[in-house]
C-alpha cells in the first residue's frame with residue numbers, strides 16, 4: 001500500500017483554502033482541486049510498503065512526541081500546473097519533520113529523502129483561458145495531529161485512509 005505521513009488540515013485554515021479554490025473557480029480556472037478532507041501537509045512520503053513495514057510505520061507515528069504548535073499559511077505558490085499554499089517558516093514544523101524522519105530511520109524504513117519543503121497542495125492540472133490571481137490572506141492553524149495515511153483510489157477517487165494517529169500534547 002502507498003503510505004505517507006502528514007498533518008491533516010482542518011478548521012478555519014481548511015475553510016480558507018477552500019475559499020482560495022472557490023476564488024480560482026470563479027476566475028474560470030479548471031483544475032483537479034484537492035478535496036476538503038484531503039487537504040494536508042506531507043511530512044514524509046514512504047511509498048509502497050507491505051506487512052511488517054506497515055506496522056513499523058504505524059509505530060513510528062505513535063512514537064512521536066511534542067507539543068502542538070501553530071502554523072501560518074501565508075502565501076500561494078505554483079510549479080507547472082500545481083498550486084499550493086505555502087507556510088511561514090516554522091522551527092517546530094521543521095523539528096517535527098526531522099523527528100518523523102528519525103523515527104523512520106530508526107526502524108529501517110525508507111522514504112523520499114528530498115529536503116522537506118512544507119506545502120499544502122490546492123490544485124493539480126490547473127488550466128485557465130484567462131490570467132487569474134491567487135490570493136491567500138494569512139491564516140493560522142494548529143498542528144496537533146500527525147497521521148500515517150494510506151493513499152488509494154476508491155471508485156476512481158483519490159482517498160486517504162488513516163492507519164495510525166498521534167496527537168501532539170495540547
Ligand code: ATP
Pocket residue numbers: 002004041042044045112114121124151152158
Ligand atoms: P495523485 O498522485 O494520485 O494525484 P497525491 O499526490 O495526493 O495524488 P500520493 O501521490 O499518494 O497522492 O501522495 C500523497 C502525498 O505524498 C502528497 O502530499 C504528495 O504530494 C506526497 N508525495 C507523493 N510522492 C512524493 C515523493 N516522491 N516525494 C515527496 N512527497 C511525495
Ligand code: MG
Pocket residue numbers: none
Ligand atoms: Mg502524487
